[in-house]
Amino acid sequence: MITDESLSELKVFLKELQINKEDDYEQHPLGNSGRVTIFPKTEQEISSILDYANTNKHSVTIMGGGTKRGFGGLLEKADILLSLAHYTGIVEHNPGDMTLTVKSGTPFQEIQNYLAPYNQKIPLDPFFPNHATIGGIISANDCGPKRLGYGSARDNVIGLTMVYPDGTLIRSGGKVVKNVAGYDMNKLFIGAMGTLGVVSQVTVKLRPIPKYESILFVSFSESNVEEIRAFAVKVLDSMIEPISLEILNPSLAGKLTNTNQYTLLISFEDVKSSVNYQETVIRNIFPDNTTLRSLSQNEANSFWDKFYHQQPNGLTNAATTEAVLKIGVINLDVIKILQEAELIGDSCHVSIEAHGGFGTGLCHISIRGAKDDVVSAIQHIRKSVIQLGGYAVVKHLPISLRKEVNVWGEKTGSQFLFEGIKQKIDHNRILNKNRFVGGI
Structure with missing residues (x-):
């Protein structure tokens, strides 16, 4: 542990570096803080800090912008918070x-x-x-x-x-x-x-940077899983090459597009003629009883800016408990996960905003509500995912709940490999303790 004596020693050792001492009463709800925060400006300074910490067996938490502060980790405060906020800049561009x-x-x-x-x-x-x-x-x-x-x-x-x-x-x-x-x-x-x-x-x-980009939104009037899935298969089997093929659940679609329906987001980036051709293909195959809208260039950029800022993250302080799940399943099962998550949200009395990629099989689910309800929803969703042969990782959660919920899920048979690598590289286990699979 960093004591006043070791802090004085650290300041002498690092001399010119900015070192902030955090008061004991300050507790961040996401944890992953440090008793002292050090701001290196060079690679050699990072090396010196780690060498000192390793020699003295001081635990170290690493932070950049702080957006992932709620992703893993069971320490409220490590001995040292290594902030890379001052270690910035372009090194070489060809x-x-x-x-x-x-x-x-x-x-x-x-x-x-x-x-x-x-x-x-x-x-x-x-x-x-x-x-x-x-x-x-x-x-x-x-x-x-x-x-x-x-x-x-x-x-x-x-x-x-x-x-x-x-x-x-x-x-x-x-x-x-x-x-x-x-x-x-x-x-x-x-x-x-x-x-x-x-x-x-x-x-x-x-x-x-693409010459032109657009987004098509195909909204389905009813939650017909097979119709949504069949249309996604048509798009995937066609000759077009969308940059994204993402299904939004009604809550998220309402928030981002003002349409509270399952909405398939199809985006294109290329020269304008190519984008227009691919849009035409979609317009010729989209199902009956659906609506299609489009955004291009500045409107599309504005949408993406809004999209990438809608999840809870390490910089927000919400009144309710917030969680984010990252889920991986077979790509066409993402619609099943989104529907199941909505049902679980209703039964657990939490709000669910979710999206999943038909091309990648990756889903992100934001959960907001009371503490016990959020934990219950995470457990039920993870169980459904496992039944489909997938995985569910909790990528944002307050530290008090990370001590209750296994962020990475159950250990697998390959855990010994992770343990072996960690032991070889970080045998004193000073770096980002309990931040990765199996509590590494």
Whole structure:
């Protein structure tokens, strides 16, 4: 534990760094705080902090923008909160090769704004892009509905610089797209929730900003699962290539589109002629007894901005208890999950806002209500998901409830592999304790 004596020692050791001491009475409802907060500005400073913490066996929680503060972790306060808020900036940009290397504390939207004059962007679509940092996005493998067209962080990251718990710097991957030698170590760290090391620098491949984009909304007048599913299959089997194919439940559709019906969101990005052609295909096959509306360019951008800010996150302070589930099932089962979640919401007296990707099988369900009702809803939804052969991860929940609800679900037969890797890399278990699968 950080004592006044060790705090004084830490200040002497780190000299120029900003170090804030958190008062004992201040408790954040999401936890994942620190008795002291340190703000490094360089990679070497991150290394020195971890080396000191590892030597003295001080626990460390890592934070970027704070949007994922409610995702995992059972510590209200670690000894040290390592904030990357001051560790920002572009390291290297190769417009011709369409690659970018950036410091991990840089907010995602700041990077996109930098790339815009080059007509380039990072092909990821995280939630809360104004606050989420590229390091946090990579560590949580965060993505939204456009994963269908963009892929995930694991598809777009080509190189990482990591700082191990003992301060050692390691580099995986490279700075070119065609990099195929040996095991892809990047995938070990992406999605590991900062339990194996601190992401220092990220190299990603870029793509051109599309010339034109649009969104089609197909709203179904009745909750006919088979009709919605059959239409989704038609779209998937066609020659068109939507960037996203997302079904919204009535509550979320009402909030975002003012139509309280199951609504299929189909988005396109390409040159205008290609987008128009794909829209025409949809207009020729959409079912009877449905309504179709469209948004293009600025209207579509405004919709997406609203969409990526509708979930509860680590920066909000709500009067009611809020939770977010990330669910993975067979892609065509997402409509079953959304309908089952609505029924569970009614029986548990909670509000449910949900969406799921017919192309990816990933669903996000936001739950709001009283404490016991939210916990009951999580348990019932997870049970339904498991029956369909899927998984349900709780990606946002107050710390008091994370101590009751198993965020990652039951351990699997492969848990020993995770344990072995953690023990090898972080044998003192100082980094992001209990933040990953099986309590790692």
